[in-house]
Amino acid sequence: MAGAIPRCSVRHLQRLFGSCSISAPVRSVRTSSCNRAEEIVIPNRIPRSSTDILEALASTVGRDSSGPHYKYSDDPYLTPASNVAKRSFSLSKESGRKAARWIRDKHSDLFTHRPEDPFIEAFYPKISFTDESDVSEDTLRELMQKCMVSDAIQVYQICKTKGVELSDSVRQELLEFLGYYNCEDALDEDWVEERWYRQGIMSRDRIRNTWKDHGLAEELFKSLSHQGSPAYCALIRGMTRYYQVDRAWQMYQETLEKGIPLDTETYNSLIRVASLMREGSDLRWKLVKEILTAMSEAGVRPNLGTLNSTLESLSQIASWRQTKNLSLQVMAEFNRLGIQASLASYYFLLIIHCRERGPISHILIDIMNHIADKEFSIQDPKDTFFFVTAMDVCRNHLHSKELAKRVDDLLHTGNNYMLIGDSYKESIYYRHYFALSCSTDTVDQFMELYNELVPHIYTPEPGVMEELLKALKVHEALEYLPQLWSDMIVFDHTSREKLLMSVLSAMTCHQPSEDNTKLTEQLATIAWDLWTRVQRMEEDRRNKITWSGPMIGDLLTTLVRCGEYSKGVEVMQKISADPHIVLGSATVDSLQTLLDAAIGNDEADTGVMVVVYAVDAGHQEAADMAKKLGSSLTLNAEHRAKLTSVLGIDIIADLKEKEISES
Amino acid sequence: MSLSHFKHIPKAWTNQWLLRNAVGLQSTCGLHTTPAACKVQSGRYKVTTDRSRPLTYEMANQPCQIAHRKSWNTWNTTSLLDGQREPETVVEDIFIRKFMNGTWHDLFVSEVIIKRQHNMIRIAGIVQQRIAARKMYFLIGYCEELLSYWLKCPVKLEIQTVTDKKSVIYKYI
Numbered sequence: 001m002a003g004a005i006p007r008c009s010v011r012h013l014q015r016l017f018g019s020c021s022i023s024a025p026v027r028s029v030r031t032s033s034c035n036r037a038e039e040i041v042i043p044n045r046i047p048r049s050s051t052d053i054l055e056a057l058a059s060t061v062g063r064d065s066s067g068p069h070y071k072y073s074d075d076p077y078l079t080p081a082s083n084v085a086k087r088s089f090s091l092s093k094e095s096g097r098k099a100a101r102w103i104r105d106k107h108s109d110l111f112t113h114r115p116e117d118p119f120i121e122a123f124y125p126k127i128s129f130t131d132e133s134d135v136s137e138d139t140l141r142e143l144m145q146k147c148m149v150s151d152a153i154q155v156y157q158i159c160k161t162k163g164v165e166l167s168d169s170v171r172q173e174l175l176e177f178l179g180y181y182n183c184e185d186a187l188d189e190d191w192v193e194e195r196w197y198r199q200g201i202m203s204r205d206r207i208r209n210t211w212k213d214h215g216l217a218e219e220l221f222k223s224l225s226h227q228g229s230p231a232y233c234a235l236i237r238g239m240t241r242y243y244q245v246d247r248a249w250q251m252y253q254e255t256l257e258k259g260i261p262l263d264t265e266t267y268n269s270l271i272r273v274a275s276l277m278r279e280g281s282d283l284r285w286k287l288v289k290e291i292l293t294a295m296s297e298a299g300v301r302p303n304l305g306t307l308n309s310t311l312e313s314l315s316q317i318a319s320w321r322q323t324k325n326l327s328l329q330v331m332a333e334f335n336r337l338g339i340q341a342s343l344a345s346y347y348f349l350l351i352i353h354c355r356e357r358g359p360i361s362h363i364l365i366d367i368m369n370h371i372a373d374k375e376f377s378i379q380d381p382k383d384t385f386f387f388v389t390a391m392d393v394c395r396n397h398l399h400s401k402e403l404a405k406r407v408d409d410l411l412h413t414g415n416n417y418m419l420i421g422d423s424y425k426e427s428i429y430y431r432h433y434f435a436l437s438c439s440t441d442t443v444d445q446f447m448e449l450y451n452e453l454v455p456h457i458y459t460p461e462p463g464v465m466e467e468l469l470k471a472l473k474v475h476e477a478l479e480y481l482p483q484l485w486s487d488m489i490v491f492d493h494t495s496r497e498k499l500l501m502s503v504l505s506a507m508t509c510h511q512p513s514e515d516n517t518k519l520t521e522q523l524a525t526i527a528w529d530l531w532t533r534v535q536r537m538e539e540d541r542r543n544k545i546t547w548s549g550p551m552i553g554d555l556l557t558t559l560v561r562c563g564e565y566s567k568g569v570e571v572m573q574k575i576s577a578d579p580h581i582v583l584g585s586a587t588v589d590s591l592q593t594l595l596d597a598a599i600g601n602d603e604a605d606t607g608v609m610v611v612v613y614a615v616d617a618g619h620q621e622a623a624d625m626a627k628k629l630g631s632s633l634t635l636n637a638e639h640r641a642k643l644t645s646v647l648g649i650d651i652i653a654d655l656k657e658k659e660i661s662e663s
Numbered sequence: 664m665s666l667s668h669f670k671h672i673p674k675a676w677t678n679q680w681l682l683r684n685a686v687g688l689q690s691t692c693g694l695h696t697t698p699a700a701c702k703v704q705s706g707r708y709k710v711t712t713d714r715s716r717p718l719t720y721e722m723a724n725q726p727c728q729i730a731h732r733k734s735w736n737t738w739n740t741t742s743l744l745d746g747q748r749e750p751e752t753v754v755e756d757i758f759i760r761k762f763m764n765g766t767w768h769d770l771f772v773s774e775v776i777i778k779r780q781h782n783m784i785r786i787a788g789i790v791q792q793r794i795a796a797r798k799m800y801f802l803i804g805y806c807e808e809l810l811s812y813w814l815k816c817p818v819k820l821e822i823q824t825v826t827d828k829k830s831v832i833y834k835y836i
Contacts, residue, residue, distance in 0.1 A: 077792050077824040078799060085796070092797040096804025104812045115751070116815040123815045 062412075068456050071193075081455045082491040083427070087197060094193040129154050131161065137170045144173060147189075149181045153216060171220055172230055178217040179238025182210065197423050207276070211244030229255075233266040240269040245276045256294075264303050267295045272309040281320035288313050304342055307334045308380050311348035318352045324361075327352045343419065344382035346371070350389050354397045364393050368406050375414035384421030387411055391432040401440045404433055430458035438467055443477040454487065462496050469502035478510050482522040485529075494533055497545050503530065504554035512562055524562035527555055531571060546583050547575075553587030560597045568594055569606050576613050585617035595625055599632045608639045615646040623647060710836045720833040721774060739779040752779070755814060759786065766806055770794070772831045784814060787821040791828055799824075 068079045071090060080086040104111055108125035116123075126148075129135065135155050143152040156174065159166055187195060221227065221235050232255050239248035252270060255262055274287045288310060295302065307330070314327050327349055331341065346367050353361040367390075376383070387407065394404040411417060411429075420426045430453060437446050450468075454460065460468065465488065472480060485503065493499050507527060512520040534545050552575060559568035572594060575582050591614050598606040607629045614622040626643055629635070635643070706726040708718060724733040737756050741749040756777055763775045763786065773789040786806075790799070803820050810818040825831060 073800075073803065073820075073822055075822065075824050078796050078822070080796075088797045089800045093800040093804035096801040096806075097808040099801075100805045100808035100812065103809065111812060114815075120815060123812050 059414075063417075063457070065452050065457050081459065083459045083461070084492060086459070087423075090193040091197065094191055098191070126151075129158060131158060133158065135159055135162075136164060137166055140166070140170055140174065144177045147181075147186065149178070149183065149185045152177065153183060156216075168225055171224055172234070175217060175220045175224070175231060176234040178215075178220065179234045180241070182238065182242050183212050183216050195422070207243055209243045209245075211239050211242035211247075213244070213247075229260050229262065232260055233263050236262070236266050237269045240273045243273065243276065245273045248273070249277055261298055262300070264295075264300050265305060267291060267300060268303075268305040268309045271306065272312055274313045275316035281317040281323070284313065284317050285320075285322075285326070302334070302337065302339070304339055304345075304379060307331075307339055307341065308344045308348070308382065311345055311352075312382070315348045315351045318355060323352055342379040342383055343371075343376055343386035344380035347382055347386040347389050350386075350393055354393045356396075360397060362398070364390060364398065364403060368403065368410070372406060372410060373413060374410075376416055376419060378419065384419055384425060387420055388425045388429045388432075391429050391436075395432040395436040399436070399440065401436060404436050408433065427458065427461070431461060431464055434458070434460060434464055435467055438464075438471050443472065443475045443480070446471070447480055455490070459491055462493050462499055465491075465493055465499055466502055469499065469506055473502070473506040473509055476509060478506065478523070479516075479519055481506060482519075482526060485526045494530075495537070495545065500530060500534070500545065501548070501551055501554075504551050504558065507558045508554045508561075510558070510561070520562045523558060524564045524567075527558040527562070528564065528567050531555060531567075535574075547581055549582060549584030549586055552582050552585075553590035556586060556590040557593050560593050565597050565601060568597070569603075572606065572609060572613070576609050579613075579616065585619075586613070588614070588619045588621050591619070592621070592625065595629065599629065602633065604629075604633050604635055604639055607633060608635070608642055612642060612646050708836060714835050716836050717829075717832040718834055718836060719773060719831050723833045723836075736774050737777040739777075758813070759784075759810065762810065763788065763806065766802060772825060772828050783817045783819060784810070785819045785821055786810075787823075789823050789825050789831060792824045792826050 067074065069086075071093075072079060072086075078089070080089045105125050105128075108128075111125055129151060135158050140152060140155050140159070143155060152174065156166075158164075187198075189195075217235065217238055221231055224231050232251060236248050236251050236255075239245070239251070248270070252262075254260075271288055271291050274291065275284050278284045278287050292302075292306075292310070295306075310330050311327060314323050314330070317323055331345070331349070334341070349363060349367065353363045378384075387410075390407045391404060394400055394407060411420065420429060434449070434453070437449050441449070465484075468484065472478065472484070481503070488494055488499065488503075503526070507523050510516075510520070510523055534547070537544050552571070556568050556571060559565070559571065575586065579585070591610050595607055595610045598604075598610060611622060611626045611629055614625055626647055630643075706722075708716060708722060710716075721733060721736075729735060739752055740746045741752045759777055760775050764771060767790060770790045770793060771788050772791055776787040778785040778787070799822070803822060807818050807820050
């Protein structure tokens with residue numbers, strides 16, 4: 001069974017056992033005489049954390065794709081299948097938790113008992129501060145430690161009104177704190193589901209200046225007795241973080257004038273927003289170079305952040321012809337300095353090189369060769385963009401399934417899955433992977449992937465489902481259609497017109513024969529189910545589906561071909577009685593199929609109904625259809641009357657005359 | 664001859680003395696007693712005339728069947744050697760049961776099972792599918808969080824749902 005242990009856990013086990021190899025044979029030490037005692041080497045003690053064994057055990061268990069995510073209850077009723085359900089279940093659970101916290105904080109006098117030892121702070125209500133509270137510097141420090149911004153601001157105001165002395169160091173810390181958060185509370189780390197479902201900023205056009213001008217941070221800055229390097233650094237970094245670039249640049253000039261040194265992170269933040277300070281690609285790059293030279297002249301060492309901000313600035317001017325070369329030069333230079341690139345750097349490289357309108361670049365292959373099988377941890381906020389972008393490149397730029405598989409393997413090594421970011425990125429990642437597999441793999445291979453990922457890891461969106469159905473139609477692999485239909489019902493895609501159209505047109509490709517009777521039955525069931533579902537939708541629904549001519553035509557063809565003649569007749573009756581439910585009218589081929597079936601079943605009523613409908617619809621073949629009907633079946637007076645009234649001429653009389661004349 | 668002639672019985676106390684000490688003498692204001700019945704009636708349900716009372720498996724098995732056909736509703740180490748916090752655990756259990764039955768109003772079809780493991784409390788039970796699944800998730804999040812705030816330890820809910828109440832009924836008596 002050793003082969004079944006995944007690679008990553010072997011690494012963990014190796015770490016646990018340190019330098020000893022796992023398969024070391026047991027040797028008996030007493031074989032030799034006492035004079036030649038063997039050298040016993042005692043290895044150094046390996047420091048263990050309290051959860052190392054648990055982590056090693058956990059690494060042996062991967063994600064089980066046969067069941068829902070562990071955050072959902074393990075019960076069929078409580079297992080989500082569609083995307084809407086997944087989202088609403090996790091967010092409802094979280095809102096229950098928020099309700100409980102609200103109750104605890106509102107009725108804090110009821111939660112004062114302390115039965116546990118040691119004291120666990122997380123279970124107790126939050127302390128609210130009023131003007132009479134006894135506050136000091138340490139309270140402020142504690143609140144900053146817990147990242148409670150509004151409480152810290154309140155305590156600061158209380159200190160000011162009460163005249164409590166705040167030392168410069170605490171003011172400096174508070175300045176950095178408020179600069180980072182822009183005097184607003186960030187979303188609590190406890191609300192993991194809300195963070196998971198927050199739309200990640202994939203598009204870069206929503207950059208607005210949200211810095212609070214003349215806010216508390218700047219007030220603090222002025223109140224410092226001596227505005228030295230830490231103060232300027234904190235303020236510049238805060239301003240650039242919230243895109244107040246003009247004033248940040250002003251502050252930077254002030255530091256140059258006053259000769260105040262700045263640290264690496266401040267330079268990095270300035271480089272990152274350089275594109276917002278200049279127009280024109282060459283000017284922007286000139287500014288970046290200026291800042292980098294200033295940095296080197298000041299003797300400040302660059303770090304990974306410098307690499308990533310430089311690449312980020314370059315990605316903003318990616319349409320310039322020199323950018324690609326520059327980006328590679330930047331990578332080489334930082335490599336020489338000994339700075340290891342992180343996933344964010346590779347992300348920026350991909351944006352720069354693999355552009356939509358540009359030559360195909362195979363840089364991803366080089367990147368993958370470099371980073372395959374490595375484990376990453378988060379080093380830059382933009383690290384989470386790498387996997388989505390890489391999969392996007394594989395699908396749209398390179399159309400390479402092998403490369404996509406390599407990216408997927410990298411995602412599943414070690415703890416790299418945590419770098420997928422949030423739910424939006426995860427769904428886009430799988431969407432690209434799915435669509436790529438759909439277009440490049442055989443249907444059987446693709447359905448393997450489908451069965452593995454759907455529905456618990458990924459639920460296809462309607463757009464992806466449509467591509468899937470098209471692929472099935474093209475490859476004539478209709479045996480998967482029943483499974484897809486039942487999945488569509490579960491994922492709530494049955495109210496989308498395009499998808500229903502795709503299903504119906506796919507079903508018309510089916511030619512019933514002796515060996516696929518089961519499939520024929522299933523397709524007939526699907527067609528009928530589709531009809532009943534649409535008919536059952538209420539009249540005033542926002543996206544009520546209106547039948548189109550081709551859809552009804554495909555439906556009729558399928559029903560008749562797959563042996564459900566009576567149901568086809570029912571549909572026909574409905575559309576004859578209420579022609580307004582169909583936009584346009586049923587296609588000629590379908591009507592002819594139905595007519596042939598009616599003739600075969602010797603039902604003149606149906607035949608007449610079909611012909612009447614065809615005439616109303618304005619099909620030119622209606623007359624021929626009437627002739628066919630007349631010649632194959634005997635029509636009574638009523639039928640003849642109906643036909644005459646719609647066609648204007650007595651077809652039957654014509655036929656009879658022809659017979660007489662021929663004979 | 665009256666009892667008052669006996670010197671050692673005070674006259675004023677005659678009737679009372681008789682009441683207390685005379686065997687077989689029944690006074691009009693005395694207690695009526697019967698021989699002790701030695702009967703257990705805990706956890707047992709009376710049979711109805713038309714056999715309409717539904718019983719779940721747990722209700723159908725009497726407390727003497729615990730550890731034979733039935734198991735406990737609450738699992739903890741308080742009754743073992745060096746087990747601690749026995750009374751507090753009992754009171755917590757009562758609180759948890761009241762809380763769960765009240766929050767999940769009329770939804771539980773089984774008893775609330777409470778298991779204490781390490782520092783966690785796991786609460787299990789069978790619930791009817793009468794409310795929407797996302798409402799159930801709201802209640803699950805709410806109960807887990809509020810109970811952990813009250814009991815000062817992590818609380819996990821393990822709810823199983825059942826379509827209709829009749830599926831947990833074992834027999835009718």
